[in-house]
Each structure stands twice: as C-alpha cells, then as structure tokens.
Amino acid sequence: MTPSPSAADAQFIRMTETPIPRLIGKLAVPTIVSMMITSIYNLADTFFVSKLGTSATGAVGVVFSLMAIIQAVGFMLGMGSGGYISRLLGQKQNDKANEVASSAFFTAAMLGIAITLLGTLFLDTLMRALGATETILPYAEEYAQVILLGAPFMCTSFVMNNDLRAEGQAVLAMLGIGFGGLLNMVLDPVFIFTFDMGIQGAAIATVLSQVVSFAILISHYIRGRSAVRIRLRWVSRQRAVYWEILRTGAPSFFRQGLASVASVMLNRAAGLYGDAAIAAMSVVGRVFMFILSALLGFGQGFQPVAGYNYGARRYDRLRQAYFFCLKVGVVGLFIMAAIGFLFAPDIMAIFRRDDPLVIAIGSRAFRLQCALLPFQALVVISNMLFQSIGQAKEATLLAVSRQGLFFLPLILLLPALFDSILGVQLAQPIADLLTALLTLPLVIRFWRKLSLLESQGKGN
Numbered sequence: 001m002t003p004s005p006s007a008a009d010a011q012f013i014r015m016t017e018t019p020i021p022r023l024i025g026k027l028a029v030p031t032i033v034s035m036m037i038t039s040i041y042n043l044a045d046t047f048f049v050s051k052l053g054t055s056a057t058g059a060v061g062v063v064f065s066l067m068a069i070i071q072a073v074g075f076m077l078g079m080g081s082g083g084y085i086s087r088l089l090g091q092k093q094n095d096k097a098n099e100v101a102s103s104a105f106f107t108a109a110m111l112g113i114a115i116t117l118l119g120t121l122f123l124d125t126l127m128r129a130l131g132a133t134e135t136i137l138p139y140a141e142e143y144a145q146v147i148l149l150g151a152p153f154m155c156t157s158f159v160m161n162n163d164l165r166a167e168g169q170a171v172l173a174m175l176g177i178g179f180g181g182l183l184n185m186v187l188d189p190v191f192i193f194t195f196d197m198g199i200q201g202a203a204i205a206t207v208l209s210q211v212v213s214f215a216i217l218i219s220h221y222i223r224g225r226s227a228v229r230i231r232l233r234w235v236s237r238q239r240a241v242y243w244e245i246l247r248t249g250a251p252s253f254f255r256q257g258l259a260s261v262a263s264v265m266l267n268r269a270a271g272l273y274g275d276a277a278i279a280a281m282s283v284v285g286r287v288f289m290f291i292l293s294a295l296l297g298f299g300q301g302f303q304p305v306a307g308y309n310y311g312a313r314r315y316d317r318l319r320q321a322y323f324f325c326l327k328v329g330v331v332g333l334f335i336m337a338a339i340g341f342l343f344a345p346d347i348m349a350i351f352r353r354d355d356p357l358v359i360a361i362g363s364r365a366f367r368l369q370c371a372l373l374p375f376q377a378l379v380v381i382s383n384m385l386f387q388s389i390g391q392a393k394e395a396t397l398l399a400v401s402r403q404g405l406f407f408l409p410l411i412l413l414l415p416a417l418f419d420s421i422l423g424v425q426l427a428q429p430i431a432d433l434l435t436a437l438l439t440l441p442l443v444i445r446f447w448r449k450l451s452l453l454e455s456q457g458k459g460n
Contacts, residue, residue, distance in 0.1 A: 011227055012092065015168055015308035020320045028301025030174035031165060035297035037181035039290035044185045045202050046286045048192050050351045052139075054279045056199050057352065058132075058267075059139035061282025065130045065263040066119065066144055070151050072256030073111050074158025077104045080249020081159060082166030083388045085228060086304045089167060090311025094227075101163050102234035104245055108159045112152030119148040131267030135275060139199050146203035153207075153214040160217040160230075166304050167227040172220045180213030247392045251383065251399035258403035265411045269424045276355060277421060280362035283351045288369060291336050292376060295329050299380050303388040310389040315454050319447070322385055329377030337373035340366060365425040372429045375436035382443050394442050401438050406431035 015023070050057045081104035088097040119126060123141055132140040157176065164173040184205050191201030221230045236242070263285070270277035302325045309317040340347065344366040345359055352358040379398060386395035410431055414423030 009092075011168055012089065012308070012312075015090070015305065016312050016314055016317070020305070020317060020324055024298075024301050024305055024321060024324065026301075027165070027168060027170045027304060028298045030170040031300045032294050032297030034161075034174040034177040034181070035293040035300070036290065037178045039286075039293040040181065040185065043286050043290055044188050045206060046283060047351055048188045049199055049202050050279075050283075052192075052198060054275050054352065054355055054358065055133075055135045056139045057358075058136045058275050058278040058282060059143055059199060060202075061263070061278055061285065062127065062130050062132045062136060062140045062267055063144045063147060064282065064285070065260045065267070066126070067147060067154075068256055068260035068263060070112070070115060070154050071158065072253050072260065073115065074108060074155040075162070075256050076249040076253035077108045077111075077155070077245060078159040078162030078249070079252040079387060080104065080245040080247070082162035083248040083303070083307055083390065084244055085163055086166040086307030086388065087311040087390065089227065090308040097167075097228045098231070099234050099236050100241060100245065101159075101228045102230045102232070103236045103241055104159050104163070105156055105230045106232065106235050107242070107245075108155040109152055112155035115151040115155075116148050119151070120145065123148075129264070131264050131271060131278075133271055133275060133278070136278070142198070142200045143203045146200055146207055150207035150210045153210045157210065157214045157217055160214075160221065163228060164217070164220065164226060165300055166307065168304050168308075169220075169226060170301060172225060173217070176213045176217035176220070179216055180209040183212055184209035248387065248390055250392060251387050251395035254396055254404065255383075255399035255402075258400060258408075262403040262407050262411070265408060266424070266427075269411050269415050269427075270421070272415070273361075273421050273424070274357075276357040277361055277424070279352060279355070280348070280358045281365060281424065283348060283358070284362050284365045284369070287340075287347060287366070291333075291340065291373070292380070294336075295333060295377060295380050298325060298329060298332075299384040302381065303384050306385055306388040315450055318389075319450070322381065325381045326377060329381055330374050333374045333377050337370040340373070341370040344370070361421060361425070364422075365428075368425055368429045369432070372432045372436075375432055378443070379432075379435050379439050382439050386442075386446070391446070394446070398435070398439055398442070402431055402435040405438075406434045 046057065046060050049060050081100050084100050085097045088094070088100065123145055127137055127140045127144060130140070161173045161177055164170070187205035187208060188202055191197050191205045192199070195201055197204065220226050266281055267278055270281045302321055305321045306318055309321070344363040347366065348359040348362040379402065383395055383398040386398065407427055410427040411424065414427050417423055418426070
C-alpha cells in the first residue's frame with residue numbers, strides 16, 4: 001500500500017517551510033537522545049566488563065573493531081538509502097522511495113547473515129587479526145561469538161533507523177534504538193553478575209537489546225506509521241538503485257570500516273605497552289564516542305533537512321541549516337572539551353579505579369583529544385552535508401581522511417618516532433586537526449558553487 005499523497009505533501013511542507021532552528025531542533029533532539037543512549041550502553045558494557053579485570057576490558061576494545069565492521073555495513077545501506085529517500089521525497093517520488101527502502105533492508109539482512117556465518121567459522125583467526133593478545137584472546141572469543149549472532153538484527157536496524165530519520169520521523173527512530181539501549185544497561189549487570197555469566201553475559205545483553213530494537217523499528221513499518229514502506233515484492237532489480245544507495249552510503253562504509261581498521265592498529269600499537277595500554281585506549285575511545293554522539297545526533301537531525309531542501313532547490317534553507325548546525329556544534333564541543341580536559345583522571349577512574357597505569361595512560365590521551373575536539377564540528381557537519389545531498393566524492397574523501405588518510409600512517413609513524421606510548425596517544429588528535437584542515441577548502445568551494453547556481457537561477 002502506497003502512503004497517502006496528503007501525508008506525503010504535509011511532510012514535504014513541514015520539511016521545506018518550517019523555520020530552520022525549530023525544524024532541526026525537533027528532528028535533532030530525539031536523534032541526539034537515541035545516539036547518546038547507544039553510546040551510554042556501549043559505556044555500560046565497558047564499565048561492567050571492567051569489573052572482571054584489565055584483560056576483559058581490553059577484550060571489549062578488540063571486539064569493538066568487529067562491531068565497527070557490522071556498523072559499517074548497516075550504516076552504508078542505512079545512510080545510503082536514507083539520503084536517497086530524503087531527496088526522492090523532496091522531489092515527491094514516493095513510490096521510488098518505497099523501492100529504495102525495501103532494497104536496502106533485505107540487502108542488509110543478507111549481508112548480516114553472511115557476517116554471522118563467516119565470523120563464527122573463522123573466530124580465532126579474526127580475534128587475533130583484530131589485535132587480541134594471548135591473555136585477552138579467551139575473553140574476546142567468548143564475547144564475539146555471541147555478538148556475531150546479532151549481526152543481521154544490527155544491520156537491518158541501522159537501515160530502518162536511518163530511513164525513518166531521513167523521512168523526518170526522528171521520534172519513531174528514537175523509540176527503537178533508545179529502548180534497546182536502556183534495556184541493555186539493565187540486562188548487563190543481571191547477566192554478568194546475577195547469573196554469573198561474565199563477559200558472555202554482557203554480549204547476550206547486547207544482542208537481546210538489539211533484537212528488541214529491531215522488533216520496535218520493524219513494527220513502525222508493519223503498522224504503517226512511516227511515510228515509506230518495506231515489502232519484499234518492492235525489492236528492486238535495477239542496478240542503478242543499488243549503485244545510488246552504495247554511492248551515497250560509501251562515505252559511511254569507509255568511515256565505519258576504517259574505524260575498525262584504525263581500532264585494530266591502535267590495539268596493536270598499544271599492545272606493545274601491555275594490556276593496561278589497550279584497556280586505557282579502549283576506554284578513551286568509548287568515552288569519546290559518547291561525547292561525539294551528541295554532535296552526530298545533531299548532525300543527523302540536519303541531514304533530512306539538507307536532503308529535502310536540496311531536492312526542492314531551497315538552497316537558502318540549506319545554507320541556513322548548515323551554518324546553524326556548525327555554530328551550535330562548535331560551542332557544544334568546546335564546552336564538553338573543557339569539562340573533559342579538567343576531569344580526565346576522574347573519568348578514567350570510573351572504569352579502572354584500581355589500575356593506576358590505565359588511569360595515567362588514558363588521562364593523557366583523553367586530554368590530548370579534548371584539545372582538538374571542537375574541530376570535529378566542522379568535519380562532521382560538512383561530511384553529513386555532502387552525503388545527504390549526494391556529493392559522494394567529497395563525502396567519501398572526508399570519511400576516509402580521519403581514520404584512513406591521516407590516522408593509519410600516524411599510528412605507524414609516531415610510536416616509532418617517540419619510542420613511547422606518547423606516539424600512540426598523539427595519533428588521533430593530530431589526525432583530527434589534519435582532517436579539519438582538509439575539510440575547510442572543500443566547504444568553501446561548495447558554497448561558492450551553490451551561490452553561482454543561485455545567481456544563475458535568479459537570472460533565468
């Protein structure tokens with residue numbers, strides 16, 4: 001059943017005429033909440049598992065690389081289809097939007113099943129490749145073998161979540177992801193300590209929460225609460241549809257995929273200084289995911305506004321939305337960076353209070369990243385701008401630059417240059433600075449081109 005034209009028209013009017021600050025606020029708040037809840041339950045996993053010891057804490061960091069691979073697939077299809085859908089809805093091509101959503105969903109399901117089968121078959125080899133030491137390996141395998149079972153649910157949930165946001169239904173997206181995250185935080189201590197299941201209990205809690213999120217999200221489509229529909233009969237047989245999804249989603253794939261590779265290289269570099277270094281950098285990474293989750297949620301509230309208005313040729317609203325988000329992002333990250341810099345040792349102590357080496361290594365890494373944190377606003381908002389309007393080349397370049405173009409060479413070079421853990425700690429903040437410097441000329445060139453298009457349109 002195709003959604004009624006009146007509902008689609010009402011959504012179009014809302015996305016192209018509501019004042020920008022109010023529109024982005026309505027879309028961003030539920031997205032920020034869901035992103036922060038997701039990050040909190042990642043922190044909860046790290047917090048509760050940390051009670052099992054330093055090696056178990058390191059295992060969470062190792063398996064995080066595996067989860068980044070799963071996320072890379074889900075985000076590629078979710079962000080790719082979401083950006084495509086928002087542009088199609090902006091052009092009032094509603095049936096085509098249904099086709100895109102259905103194709104992305106079932107492709108994600110198949111790829112998720114493939115990850116489960118291949119990961120389980122080559123589990124030992126995979127964990128070693130991801131940077132597990134001999135002492136961390138047993139914990140990592142126990143954790144990962146359960147996480148892998150949830151891959152199909154994770155991949156498809158990412159698609160549905162992003163597609164709901166793309167059509168402006170951020171609250172519906174929040175309900176699925178948010179409730180699953182809250183459930184995970186409740187189940188973690190129950191399975192780990194009450195049922196005495198250790199690190200495997202943390203993995204079971206995560207997978208169960210992902211299944212619940214999937215069930216809530218799919219119910220929105222089954223009950224007709226979404227503007228687009230998902231049906232097996234609407235899966236496209238046209239290569240052009242999949243190419244556009246992949247082209248638009250490629251930046252997300254590279255960003256998440258390179259995050260996995262970067263995490264592996266970080267684990268290997270830190271592993272030269274013992275399990276405490278791996279555990280410390282794992283905690284720092286999870287905490288910074290939480291800090292950046294607010295910015296990512298805010299930027300994801302911006303994306304459907306950008307896609308709709310670019311598709312509707314409302315370039316004035318696109319410009320207003322971009323600079324509004326950029327200003328808010330810089331101010332917000334500056335405040336969070338100041339707090340993080342001041343309280344870095346206290347934050348690290350929450351996770352490993354009885355291990356002073358973890359606290360010392362993590363505190364310095366934390367402060368170094370805080371010093372350059374505000375630059376992330378320019379990078380993230382610009383990347384989301386390019387991706388949501390279909391500027392795949394620029395979006396892909398920015399997606400690969402932070403963790404690929406800059407971080408990977410730095411994590412290989414700096415530890416040898418400094419001959420100490422300082423080289424490991426400096427790699428990410430320097431990569432962040434270089435990515436911001438790369439972003440600036442791309443953004444300036446884009447706005448100049450758009451101004452030219454506007455002037456030509458007025459002349460005609």
